[in-house]
Amino acid sequence: MTKADLSVDLAPANPHELRLQNPVIAASGCFGYGEEYAGVIDISRLGAFVSKGITPARRSGNPMPRIVESPAGMLNAIGLQNPGIHGFVKKYPPMWAKWTVPAIVNISAESVNDYAMMAGILDEQPAIAAIEINVSCPNVAHGGYCFGWDPDMSAEVTRAVRSATTLPIIVKLSPGASDIVSVAVAVEEAGADAISLINTLVGMAIDVRRRRPLLANHTGGVSGPAVKPIAVRMVYQVAAAVRVPVIGMGGIMGLNDALEFFLAGATAIQIGTGIFVDPGLPIRLIDDLAGWLDDEGFSSLEQIVGIANDGFRLGQRPMLADWESVGV
Amino acid sequence: MPIAAAHCIEPGTKDFSVTPVTTSTERTGASREFESQVLSVEPIMGDAVLLTVSAPSGVLSHLQPGQFFNIVTRFSGSFDPLLRRPYSVYRAHRDPPALTFLVRPFGRGSAWLAERVPGERLGMLGPLGNSFTIPSRAQRLLMIGGGVGVAPLVMLSDEAAAENRDVVFVMGAADEAGLLAASELADRVEYLVATDDGSRGHRGLATEVVREFVQWADQIYACGPEPMYRTLRAVIEPLRINRRPSVQISVERGMACGLGACLGCVVETTHGMIASCVKGPVFDLDEVIL
Numbered sequence: 003m004t005k006a007d008l009s010v011d012l013a014p015a016n017p018h019e020l021r022l023q024n025p026v027i028a029a030s031g032c033f034g035y036g037e038e039y040a041g042v043i044d045i046s047r048l049g050a051f052v053s054k055g056i057t058p059a060r061r062s063g064n065p066m067p068r069i070v071e072s073p074a075g076m077l078n079a080i081g082l083q084n085p086g087i088h089g090f091v092k093k094y095p096p097m098w099a100k101w102t103v104p105a106i107v108n109i110s111a112e113s114v115n116d117y118a119m120m121a122g123i124l125d126e127q128p129a130i131a132a133i134e135i136n137v138s139c140p141n142v143a144h145g146g147y148c149f150g151w152d153p154d155m156s157a158e159v160t161r162a163v164r165s166a167t168t169l170p171i172i173v174k175l176s177p178g179a180s181d182i183v184s185v186a187v188a189v190e191e192a193g194a195d196a197i198s199l200i201n202t203l204v205g206m207a208i209d210v211r212r213r214r215p216l217l218a219n220h221t222g223g224v225s226g227p228a229v230k231p232i233a234v235r236m237v238y239q240v241a242a243a244v245r246v247p248v249i250g251m252g253g254i255m256g257l258n259d260a261l262e263f264f265l266a267g268a269t270a271i272q273i274g275t276g277i278f279v280d281p282g283l284p285i286r287l288i289d290d291l292a293g294w295l296d297d298e299g300f301s302s303l304e305q306i307v308g309i310a311n312d313g314f315r316l317g318q319r320p321m322l323a324d325w326e327s328v329g330v
Numbered sequence: 331m332p333i334a335a336a337h338c339i340e341p342g343t344k345d346f347s348v349t350p351v352t353t354s355t356e357r358t359g360a361s362r363e364f365e366s367q368v369l370s371v372e373p374i375m376g377d378a379v380l381l382t383v384s385a386p387s388g389v390l391s392h393l394q395p396g397q398f399f400n401i402v403t404r405f406s407g408s409f410d411p412l413l414r415r416p417y418s419v420y421r422a423h424r425d426p427p428a429l430t431f432l433v434r435p436f437g438r439g440s441a442w443l444a445e446r447v448p449g450e451r452l453g454m455l456g457p458l459g460n461s462f463t464i465p466s467r468a469q470r471l472l473m474i475g476g477g478v479g480v481a482p483l484v485m486l487s488d489e490a491a492a493e494n495r496d497v498v499f500v501m502g503a504a505d506e507a508g509l510l511a512a513s514e515l516a517d518r519v520e521y522l523v524a525t526d527d528g529s530r531g532h533r534g535l536a537t538e539v540v541r542e543f544v545q546w547a548d549q550i551y552a553c554g555p556e557p558m559y560r561t562l563r564a565v566i567e568p569l570r571i572n573r574r575p576s577v578q579i580s581v582e583r584g585m586a587c588g589l590g591a592c593l594g595c596v597v598e599t600t601h602g603m604i605a606s607c608v609k610g611p612v613f614d615l616d617e618v619i620l
Contacts, residue, residue: 042589
């Protein structure tokens, strides 16, 4: 009985390669630095994990409350609490060097130079499989406008990181962009090896009793099952417009959810919020995916990527609906 | 034994100058995800219930008072409410291995949990967090519980009583119906109560009752709503010498991961923002910024 081939190559054009044993990746912010889950699940079975976002300086993060539950999801405003790039490199690459699971480092910054600076430092570290650039950050040089909302700013960050490192680069897109496809095309042109999406949507919840926002930060990122339809739509659109591998995420809680992303055009997926409520989910998903592919007669995962997407990798901007079908 | 016991002075040694460690600073034992079966649901303390569920014996072998489990509080296939709820262990049973939790219906998750019936299955993650510790030379223990905060103190007082320590257990509730029955605590525990409406025991706050025991105690433990900790701090400050006895408190936070990965449950301390699911929920009151 042959088992379907789940392996994926997320950086085919990059000499370093980013070949994973399977397409299931633990998302940034939801898996710490790997050690937190190491005693609970067999992390060596994951395709990869993405570390908590690292910033140039140490950050203590936002005041509490930092998390709030929302319908079929949650809001978070952690505030990127992390040891900073220098604290990070002292502790984690040496730890990861003893593991087999590929570790991807997520970086966040407020200036193009800082992104490049961190990439340059990471370029020299052992045990880092790739860098994921979080562009959902304020560009302080431009009034705090979010890098990820602007194709040119996102491209500039990508180019700067590309110049600073030969490691595979994944750019993680923000769903807050008014035209996420333009941002995706721009970062592909600027040298991204792969694109991941979606990051969280900006949301809010209000405490009716206290008559105040529930989060200390007022707004926070929405994640979980509630965002899945938006994520699937954006993956579908982006996977049509670019040719680099697309990594999809947003509310995946089981096999069916994961399949939606693959069929829409994702080469790999990330699980974030789902891991909190169901730590066994990523590994179960790997086994369920292999079983489903076998049952459906596919010999590899590659065979299903983008098959629900008429425009897959055609470099076009798909027209999702005409006015009549939308009911206008 | 808690990992931090390495710092405690064993009886028989002559050096009494080392400060006893007041909390086990790290989570003890590996946390596990498992499925439990509901064994019993008994009403207690007014509208609350004692929910007893089966547990793998391996989970009990490292379990310490103050630790908690993150419980799924929705039906399979539903996404609401999404996040697991943290519950401190009220009591652990050996034969057959089981865990008892104190659940008061307050929000959607707790209301769902309080409605479970024997035979139903629950998704569990734990044991999580660090624990209360009893320094080996602490003979006199003062415990203060506010409302459902008594839960981890019941497990702690059981352990203390089994070790023949002297326990004064003070509980505060809104009214008589909200109090723990004396029969829930070991016989040797001295149990005192306070009710807001004076329907039983002292009329007023539990913190008003503890004054006379602060200097008697070798170690103090508290678990309840955060305003209780501020009041407690004010009450004990004039009665302590060199910040002794120290006070171990258990802080309640909403949880996402429960494993120290998401940093959504932090407590502000003199050492920075600390995840209350790993180097908590038990903290030294003097280190917490409330």
